[in-house]
Amino acid sequence: MRNLGISIYPEHSTKENDLAYMKMAAKYGFTRIFTCLLSVEESKEETISNFSNFISQAHNLGYTVSVDTNGHVFEFLGAKADNLSVFSQMGVDIIRLDWPLSDSENILMTNNPYGIAVEFNASSDISLDLLIKKGANRNAMSTCHNFYPQEYTGLSKKRFDYFTDKYYQMGLPVHSFISSNNENTFGPWPVFKGLCTLEEHRYKAIDYQLRHLIADRRINDIIIGNAFASEDELKVLSQIDLSIPSLKINLNNDIMDIEENILFDFVHADRIDSSEYFIRSSSTRIFAKDSDIPAKNVDKEFFERGDVLIVNNKLAHYKGEIQIVKKQIKNTGERNLLGYLDENEQLILNMLCEQNPFRIIKGE
Structure with a gap:
């Protein structure tokens, strides 16, 4: 099951603003x-107290909370691989290791008695299969x-694919970040150019970023890396079906009702005997068998990549x-001609293999 996430950086915000954001995102x-x-600069005691209160509020709103850590954080908090009690005290659900500890320590952490999951950095080349072989708890x-x-x-997409496929093939969940385009967002460091995983996502519409990762099919949870996303962004993400890829079409103005029904009311998929020229969603022919889809004049000698078409009455068997x-x-x-997919949507199109189900949704 895929989940949507937000990011909270208490040291750079106020308790009131963080709580309001958490409530708004929970609503969606x-x-x-x-x-x-x-990036925390408070004392150990202040850190434990502040994060305990923040995580308690998050739990009350139904959130699972992951905290980014490394060896220095462990030393600062007095935590050890065989003693994660301080994280349990704070209510942490997931310890994310920005950089792993030693193999023996990593194995110990995954077998902790508190039920705290351990999340490894997917943007690095770690031999997690060997850890599992040596006794790491795959389920954690x-x-x-x-x-x-x-x-x-x-x-880059190529490097992203290399890392993602490595851990996906091990049967481990792989999560990723997208970025809000809201003004005055921030993260743990004083850099404000967005917080995405894929460089090609930077400054792209947030719903496209999400749908692109859904189409990847290997990515589980998807988290907005910077804070705070706008309510409009949270709302638009909440309206996307997380279970299936979707392509956003720029519709022609002359589309008929029957064409619109076929386009938006069905789950589509390319045939197993696919063509190099177009994706064919054939199951809609049964619905259209007794319908009238008159031919329309299309002032184009050729249809180009990204054009979305429907077979009309002139090819009755395929109508x-x-x-x-x-x-x-x-x-x-x-x-x-029903409309077209822009260059971004065509990148999603590239990721759809034969028989992969997908939906078509309306552009703005």
Whole structure:
């Protein structure tokens, strides 16, 4: 099950603002919080007290809380791999290791008696399979990518795929970050260029970032790395189906009701015997069998990549089939143009294999 998350940085905010944000996000179905102990500058006692209160409030709102840590944080808090009592005292659900400890310590942590999960840095090359072989508790392990505050430092898609596939193939959950485009957001460090995992997501619409990661299919929880996202952003994310990829179409103005019903009311999927020219969603033909889909004049000699089509009455046997162009085809008059997918949506399209279910949703 995929969850949506937010990030809270108590040392850079106020208790009132943090609580208000947590309440607002909870209203929109967010159930996970990421926070960071790496940047805390308070005393040990103040840190334990403040984070205990904050995490207690988060639990009351139904959140699971992960805290970013490393060896220095452990030393600062007086924690050890075989004694995570201070994290239990604070109410921590997940310890994220920005950098792992020794193998023996990592193994001990995953077998702690408090039920605290251990989350490893998915943006690094760690031999977690060997840890499991040596006795680490797989059921208490997950991975979460880094976020990157500095422009041009986020992961490339190629590197992201390498890391993600490594841990996905081990059967471990892999989580990732997206970024709010709200003004005056912040993170644990004084850099304000967004907090995404993938560099190509920086400054992109937040709903696109989410849908892109959903289409990846290997990513579980998706967390907004910077605070505070706007209510509009939280709302739009809450309206996205987390269980299935979706493509946002820019609709033509002349779309007919029957075309709109077929486009939006069905789950689509390319055929197993796929074409190099377009994705064919054929199951809609049964619904359209007795419907009238008259041919419309389309003033284009060719349909281009990203064009979304529906077969009209001129090809009666295939009438109602949705086709998304992958490679230029000639306009023969047998297909109506419903709209198009922009360059971002085409990146999601690239990630859909044969028979992968997906929905088409309306653009703004």
